[in-house]
Amino acid sequence: MQAHALEHEHGHGAPSGLMRWVTTTNHKDIGTLYLWFAAVMFLLAGSMAMAIRAELFQPGLQLVSPDFFNQLTTLHGLIMVFGVIMPAMTGFANWQVPLMIGAPDMAFPRMNNWSFWILPAAAILLVISLFLPGGAAAAGWTLYPPLFIQGGISYDLTIFAIHILGASSIMGSLNIITTILNMRAPGMTLMKMPLFVWTWLITAFLLIAVMPVLAGAVTMLLTDRNFDTHFFNAAGGGDPVLFQHVFWFFGHPEVYILILPAFGIVSQIIPTFARKPLFGYASMVYATASIAILSFLVWAHHMFTVGMPAVGQLYFMYATMLIAVPTGVKVFNWVATMWRGSLTFETPMLFAIAFVALFTIGGFTGLVLAMAPVDIQLHDTYYVVAHFHYVLVSGALFAIYAGVYYWLPKWTGHMYNETLGKWHFWLSMISFNVLFFPQHFLGLAGMPRRIPDYAVQFTEFNMISSIGGFVFGASQILMLIVVLQCIRGGRKAEAKPWEGAQGLEWTVPSPAPYHTFETPPVVK
Amino acid sequence: MSTSVAQANRVLLRRLSLLALAMFGFGFALVPLYDVLCDITGLNRGDIQALARNTQVDYSRPVRVDLVASVPQGVPMRLTAPSRPVTAHPGELVQTEFVLENLSDRPLIAQAIPSYDPPLMAKYFKKIECFCFREQRLAPGERRTMPLMFVLDQAMPAGLPTIAMAYTMYESPSAPKR
Numbered sequence: 176m177q178a179h180a181l182e183h184e185h186g187h188g189a190p191s192g193l194m195r196w197v198t199t200t201n202h203k204d205i206g207t208l209y210l211w212f213a214a215v216m217f218l219l220a221g222s223m224a225m226a227i228r229a230e231l232f233q234p235g236l237q238l239v240s241p242d243f244f245n246q247l248t249t250l251h252g253l254i255m256v257f258g259v260i261m262p263a264m265t266g267f268a269n270w271q272v273p274l275m276i277g278a279p280d281m282a283f284p285r286m287n288n289w290s291f292w293i294l295p296a297a298a299i300l301l302v303i304s305l306f307l308p309g310g311a312a313a314a315g316w317t318l319y320p321p322l323f324i325q326g327g328i329s330y331d332l333t334i335f336a337i338h339i340l341g342a343s344s345i346m347g348s349l350n351i352i353t354t355i356l357n358m359r360a361p362g363m364t365l366m367k368m369p370l371f372v373w374t375w376l377i378t379a380f381l382l383i384a385v386m387p388v389l390a391g392a393v394t395m396l397l398t399d400r401n402f403d404t405h406f407f408n409a410a411g412g413g414d415p416v417l418f419q420h421v422f423w424f425f426g427h428p429e430v431y432i433l434i435l436p437a438f439g440i441v442s443q444i445i446p447t448f449a450r451k452p453l454f455g456y457a458s459m460v461y462a463t464a465s466i467a468i469l470s471f472l473v474w475a476h477h478m479f480t481v482g483m484p485a486v487g488q489l490y491f492m493y494a495t496m497l498i499a500v501p502t503g504v505k506v507f508n509w510v511a512t513m514w515r516g517s518l519t520f521e522t523p524m525l526f527a528i529a530f531v532a533l534f535t536i537g538g539f540t541g542l543v544l545a546m547a548p549v550d551i552q553l554h555d556t557y558y559v560v561a562h563f564h565y566v567l568v569s570g571a572l573f574a575i576y577a578g579v580y581y582w583l584p585k586w587t588g589h590m591y592n593e594t595l596g597k598w599h600f601w602l603s604m605i606s607f608n609v610l611f612f613p614q615h616f617l618g619l620a621g622m623p624r625r626i627p628d629y630a631v632q633f634t635e636f637n638m639i640s641s642i643g644g645f646v647f648g649a650s651q652i653l654m655l656i657v658v659l660q661c662i663r664g665g666r667k668a669e670a671k672p673w674e675g676a677q678g679l680e681w682t683v684p685s686p687a688p689y690h691t692f693e694t695p696p697v698v699k
Numbered sequence: 700m701s702t703s704v705a706q707a708n709r710v711l712l713r714r715l716s717l718l719a720l721a722m723f724g725f726g727f728a729l730v731p732l733y734d735v736l737c738d739i740t741g742l743n744r745g746d747i748q749a750l751a752r753n754t755q756v757d758y759s760r761p762v763r764v765d766l767v768a769s770v771p772q773g774v775p776m777r778l779t780a781p782s783r784p785v786t787a788h789p790g791e792l793v794q795t796e797f798v799l800e801n802l803s804d805r806p807l808i809a810q811a812i813p814s815y816d817p818p819l820m821a822k823y824f825k826k827i828e829c830f831c832f833r834e835q836r837l838a839p840g841e842r843r844t845m846p847l848m849f850v851l852d853q854a855m856p857a858g859l860p861t862i863a864m865a866y867t868m869y870e871s872p873s874a875p876k877r
């Protein structure tokens with residue numbers, strides 16, 4: 176997305192070609208790298224999902240062996256979470272945070288380069304694990320022992336990959352927090368920061384708090400596997416349920432790590448296309464902070480079936496439901512921002528509105544799952560799969576799409592093809608629902624997740640779901656075309672291509688020059 | 700970037716890295732912490748787990764089960780039953796142990812055969828795990844503790860406050876003769 180940048184390289188003697196990207200410390204270059212990395216990983220994990228849906232098109236075993244099926248679901252989950260959503264959000268942070276707070280670059284440009292360039296190493300580890308004897312890890316993205324302790328060498332590679340991915344996000348977060356806290360332009364007080372910057376500040380703190388805990392958990396798995404410790408090995412007095420506690424202590428904050436930056440993106444876009452300031456800015460900030468704090472107190476709602484005492488179930492049930500309150504505040508504010516606004520429906524706005532509607536459906540199914548007695552029926556069924564795809568695909572991913580369309584003119588200097596963008600939106604939105612809505616019914620009827628075969632009465636809904644899946648998969652190629660076209664050329668974008676847009680990033684020309692805000696702007 | 704900002708950045712970086720390091724330690728500290736937390740709050744003590752309570756047990760009907768063990772004349776083994784009768788409620792999983800000893804200096808193969816009193820209990824005495832399921836091969840002088848797990852069927856007739864089960868330990872005919 177950066178062909179333009181070379182013209183702006185005013186005599187720094189930066190290397191060109193491939194070496195430029197390997198050695199770059201420029202926040203815009205690194206943001207671009209993160210976004211392309213996420214795109215490539217998305218195609219990889221997406222093709223795994225296509226294989227999963229193809230196998231589930233009919234009952235019985237057709238295309239893949241059950242063990243390979245488990246490898247597919249495991250890698251699909253791990254890569255989508257750690258290789259797609261998180262790097263994409265970090266890409267946005269790299270591009271936008273300095274532009275939005277009026278900083279010349281990130282606080283630690285060299286560390287920034289490292290945070291990105293260790294990511295491909297982790298991806299390569301995961302990919303080669305597929306070709307080792309026994310295949311890739313097949314114990315699910317949640318890495319539960321005892322299965323995870325029993326697997327072959329690729330399980331160790333998976334652990335290393337997670338260590339690297341964790342190190343990358345921790346370094347990224349150190350950079351983001353320092354940039355936001357120390358490098359804002361004069362006059363940019365905390366409560367004047369765009370909401371995207373706020374959500375990333377809070378997300379980065381969450382990352383620093385929980386990624387090390389995940390690193391600890393997988394380290395314990397590693398020593399259990401190789402050095403005869405017995406943290407989780409029941410035969411040696413360990414407790415496999417302990418792993419679930421430690422994992423979800425990371426895991427629940429992690430789901431908010433995935434969604435908070437999405438909240439931020441949507442909170443930038445809706446005011447722009449409603450041509451009204453964001454309703455309840457301060458309450459948005461407080462809601463984000465309270466979601467982050469509460470997210471540490473609810474982890475065992477993923478574990479209602481492990482044999483918790485009733486008091487524990489009651490506590491985790493009510494605490495989980497409490498999170499719906501700040502989440503509800505956010506949804507209310509987005510809707511109130513649109514209320515009586517002069518709305519227009521360009522592609523970023525379409526994705527943002529779909530986000531509000533569909534994410535809310537995912538929130539509601541979350542509330543259903545939060546009820547302990549109900550969850551005991553629904554745990555590990557397709558209902559859970561439907562729930563988290565509504566919050567992650569129509570939530571986090573749609574927000575990423577919205578953000579890409581929104582800022583693409585700023586990044587490339589060209590307008591994207593609005594007609595194709597709208598096609599991409601409608602195809603994605605409809606096929607997404609065809610893909611995942613029936614999975615609610617399958618889950619309610621008792622179809623278990625992570626199984627390559629199913630009882631014949633589930634056939635119709637699975638066929639519908641698979642057809643939706645294939646259309647959804649194909650529609651994403653359209654987005655790739657739109658982005659590539661937009662990089663190549665198109666109508667020239669103005670500095671502020673969206674009439675209602677607010678914020679410092681729109682004060683610099685489009686495409687944004689290689690170096691911006693070397694003298695800080697003054698915010699009134 | 701002015702030097703004062705660079706300086707402030709380094710200080711913040713150090714603090715945040717310490718936080719990350721502390722959280723790495725915290726991950727490991729969670730291992731003992733969970734146990735401590737359960738102890739203090741009394742959560743998760745196996746005996747009071749509400750969900751672990753089996754609803755299929757008829758607690759209104761205690762049944763005394765006398766367990767008896769014997770060995771025929773001339774077989775150099777000793778089978779010892781639990782010293783006290785066990786009390787079982789229909790539907791409840793009961794676990795107990797017998798002890799078998801080889802009193803000779805040769806290997807022995809033994810097989811236990813049960814009998815019930817009243818005999819109709821044979822139908823309602825559901826064994827989950829029993830040393831009588833397979834032959835016991837004993838080395839010379841070996842002593843072995845063997846489990847018995849059973850459930851009295853809910854459908855067992857009422858009016859049987861006491862029942863008995865006797866095991867006789869035979870030397871298996873397939874035993875190698877010397």
Ligand code: HEM
Nearest residue numbers: 430433434476477499538541542544545554555559563566
């Ligand atoms: C109103 C807010 C939410 C509530 C009440 C909620 C509740 C729950 C509950 C109770 C489960 C466990 C279901 C089970 O395994 O039986 C669950 C699973 C899950 N949730 Fe949510 N959730 C909410 C929002 C979110 C968000 C925002 C995300 C991510 C962006 C998310 C991602 C997930 C994922 C990935 C799982 C499945 C984990 C797995 O077992 O693989 N949830 N949710």
Ligand SMILES: [Cu+2]
Nearest residue numbers: 427430476477
């Ligand atoms: Cu959760």
